[in-house]
Amino acid sequence: MTAHTSPYETKTAWLEVMLLWAAGISVAMQFAKFSIAYDALLIHYQEGATLTGAAISVVGVVGLIFGVSAGVIVGRVGYRRSLIGALALGSMMSFLESLMPNFELMMVCRVIEGFSQLGVVVAAPTMIARLSAPQHRSITMGLWGTFFGVAFAISGLFGEMILRHYGMGSLFFAHGLFIGGVACVLFFRLERNNTLYENQSNTQQSKLLAQMSQVYRNPRNILPAAIFLFYTCMFVSLLTYIPRLVEDEHLRSIIRTCLPLMSIAGTFLAGTLSQYLMRPQNVAIMAYSVIAGSAIMLSFFTSAPVLFCILAAVMVLSAGMVTGASMSMIPAIARNPNEQAQTYGLVAQLGNLGSTIGPPSFATMLSLFGVQGLVALVLVFCVCGGGLSLIAKRFKNNSSSL
Structure with a gap:
């Protein structure tokens, strides 16, 4: 099956689109979980407001520095492979964070989470667009655009309850289960035929820096x-x-x-x-x-x-x-x-x-x-x-x- 004979030229794979949206929500929760746990982090680590705030923002800093290069690299590695790998990496980091390691190791986990988040926000919307019929594409991309707000809304509703009753470790562990579960479902659900997602041109043969400059x-x-x-x-x-x-x-x-x-x-x-x-x-x-x-x-x-x-x-x-x-x-x-x-x-x-x-x-x-x-x-x-x-x-x- 080639990109030109894809069944998604006429119909939208709604289940896969919703699962990819859930992937976006799961990585946006990497911001939300530390945001709602901010006061608890201050008390637990005693590192002050500046460093604790940095623990929240460092995930985004990775995207600020490596955003364009990630867009190029994901296109080379493959969207499905990059997506599943990024989700699995994010799940592992959440499980490690649930052990409440020292602050330095926690910051390392947050940096790695930044790469996980970046891989998903590059691969998932590209795949959503590819899995959407032309008559639905703007709707599915509009749905994708809500993932950040939805993540904060869900985290505020359920995350604060988990934090209040079971503590930070349980909050981070629950997030690890969620993001890992999404990764498993997508691993078995998404077709392995990468021609559904990949561009068939020879642009991947160009040099990385030249391609980034072109962006x-x-x-x-x-x-x-x-x-x-x-x-x-x-x-x-x-x-x-x-x-x-x-x-x-x-x-x-x-x-x-x-x-x-x-x-x-x-x-x-x-x-x-x-x-x-x-x-x-x-x-x-x-x-x-x-x-x-x-x-x-x-x-x-x-x-x-x-x-x-x-x-x-x-x-x-x-x-x-x-x-x-x-x-x-x-x-x-x-x-x-x-x-x-x-x-x-x-x-x-x-x-x-x-x-x-x-x-x-x-x-x-x-x-x-x-x-x-x-x-x-x-x-x-x-x-x-x-x-x-x-x-x-x-x-x-x-x-x-x-």
Whole structure:
């Protein structure tokens, strides 16, 4: 069976798509489990806030440094092989972490988990796109875009219960079981015929550094990733700082719970719109425009907490739409699976960059200028992301540029 005779040209392998989505959720929990266990880690290791915070972020730093090279290497090694290996590696690291080793060894485990996470976020979406029929591809990529938010929602619901009743070791052990279980199911479920996923061109024979350089020069790679970058610059900061601007404790609790759910809803909405109504580039333009408009209105309703929360929810819903649009844009304008994998690697790299520079930037602007500082920074990111989305419209779906 070749790529051209794949049965997935006419139908979507929904079970495999859902399992690959579960793989994404399982590696996103590598961030979530340490986030919800932050206070317990502080008490257990007594290493201070800075080093304990580094234990959370180091997983993302791996993606920041090696994102593009991972996109190239996974295309060479094979997507199925890379995916299963990355999940197995992540499972082993979680089991080792459950033994609560000394802090230095724990940090080594976290670095290795970073490579596990990177392998999955490069391989899984490429395989999802390949296993999706054209009429469902934007929907399945929108589904993929929710994996991070879903992981945090599940971890907040069940992880905190495990942590509270059984401790950190049990939390990490449970994660090891989950990610290992996903690996086992995918090992037996995914077809071993790699021609379903691989590009049949001879690009794999090119040198690694030359191929990486080509990724940065290819607008089909850089544009979706850069559009995603300006989303990540805002997203974590909006979830972190907007609830703190709400004085009413009850409303603050509600908005803290609702904002991640609004993001997930926005990602699904973008996938549906991209599939049936408009191109992903137009969805991204619309989303960035709504974020900017809501941010401007936000500055006028700081004394009306209910309206403030509604506008904040609209902002985060629209931010989630940027995720769905970016993910749908990748298979839409990429010319082959290898190009898709390279873009997902670049998305991992730039996404981690945005998550790194966003929170301190917003913290500084809030401390200096208050809500107006937050609004100003949001507008800057929206102009950049919206402008790149306009440029991306020059590229037709899976064809040469206009």
